[in-house]
Amino acid sequence: MAVTRVSFVVVAVAAALIFAIFLPATYAQASGPAPAPTSDGTSIDQGIAYVLMLVALVLTYLIHAADYY
Structure with a gap:
């Protein structure tokens, strides 16, 4: 159970890093x-x-x- 959560977190962080590194370069103008x-x-x-x-x-x-009035 704990291994599944840790592996999910590792995959999510790796995917986020890949998107953060490569996607802005493709859309930069x-x-x-x-x-x-x-x-x-x-x-x-x-x-x-x-x-x-x-x-x-x-x-x-x-x-x-x-x-006054």
Whole structure:
């Protein structure tokens, strides 16, 4: 029983090593660098954050202004 488990582990490790060594070499292709992103989204996120902060500021002002009248 123990020999079967050990032999299975040895065969699995050997198969994994063979695939790891030989398969990437067959699928490797030289490709150029990826193009630079035109926008990474941080400026859009920052603009949305500024709008939400402005809305929160206006709502806070209106809520507190209503307390005085």
